[in-house]
Amino acid sequence: MSQHFKETPQNAITESKIARVIPCKELDVGDPIKWLALGLRDMLKTPGLTVFYGVMFAIIPWCITLLVAMTGWHLVIMPAIVCFMLIGPFLAAGLYDISWELEKGHKPSLRHSLRSMRRNAVNEWGFGILLMILMIFWLRVASLIHALYPPYLDETLESLMPFLVMGTIVGALFTIGMLLITAFTQPILMERKVDLATAILTSVNAVWVNKVPMLIWGGIIFTAVVLGFITGFIGFVVLMPLLGYASWHAYIDAIATKRERKYE
Template sequence: MSHHFKETPENAITQSGIARVIPCKELDIGDPIKWLSLGLRDAMRTPILTAVYGVMFAVIPWFIMYLVEMTGWHLVIMPAIVCFMLIGPFLAAGLYDVSWELEKGHKPTFMHSLRAMRRNAVNEWGFGILLMVMMIFWLRVASLIHALYPSNIETTLESLMPFLVLGSIVGAGFTLAMLFVTAFTQPILMERKVDLATALLTSVNAVWVNKVPMLIWGAIIFTAVAIGFVTGFVGFIILMPLIGYASWHAYIDAISTKRARKYD
């Protein structure tokens, strides 16, 4: 590994006393591209498994949209998003398992990756519920911003501007919060028998210490999701497994382990 191990500098996160913070390493700006290339290599080595997970990632949002169109949007969208937020982490755990099995020199199997979802199930569910609460909060804030917007003025770009700017700032803030919370929490939960608070604080700390590489990584994930939506979720079939595998490599690079990882 090219990374120099450096003890995590003390900061408010490591000093908080809420939970243990696993030390992290310092990342380089080019690392996100390396994670993608390692993720792509994993995908090429397990094409069938990758396709199975990719199709699952594409079918779920497609099914949500289908239900929304069938029934009128407001009744279905919330429970559907809730379902996706709860299922998403478990699908991701399956992908992490595939990369982890490859790292160990094993042949990944679908059944093994499904079993990975049970490894730290209580904390995984806790993580899913946390994501769901953040999502509901975000939807509430979005509808509040919408409610504040006066409906009686002409909809010119000028009149929409403050509304768009406020929405964008809040959206960006929320997206950043999601990056801090989700970057490494899940692979930590899957590989280590730790509680949710430890995993969350470790993730937040690792993103904080490596702001620039992690912002680049966040932008890559955001772009992948945007491409997925623009392509009617077809893009998810390839992009979601790729991001999943790459996230595992990001975790290996960022979070310290007692023994060296045998991954090139």
């Protein structure tokens, strides 16, 4: 387990003076696999709650894909996947709560997990609104890329390739930016009475100073999302709860505390 603390580096993040940055721990490249193992343990302990949230996460991309089919904009399928990745951290709050309750030695409940957003309500809902704004922004960018596609060209792979490449590059940059912002923000807001700016800057700093482990973790998340879509969203019933539980353990490993956690 990673127990080494990194001194908060002096960089543009910590020197921004927007908010304080909570120190992070030093992560190992093998930590993402450990988080998955801990997430699987939590799944096996709470099968009923896991299925409930898993079904919720399966319905959401189904609705997104239905909207894509209704619009006929095939080029926005990839942006829709990215949008799902944006919404995920916000909706995963209930899963974080379940892992947190297990860590305390308590018995998780659906009611308790659904009320998890009330602990730091103003900042947590502010975070949700931020994600919605970013989602809308990304959809506008995707629409712009789609508008650049000449209507007289056939929808062949060769003709679509320039636009697919452009969309992939822009989407990759946007997804990396979202990993910085969302990796630890939600669990920070759940456990600590801090403002939104502090949570976001802390998340950005923790990802930035642990680039390799967090890129591996981001790759795992993206792979899970792709697998979920390939399986017709059925895979999300298992994959999204697993990622949610694992993300809580990632937060515990990554963000430092002044005192050791002692649960009753």
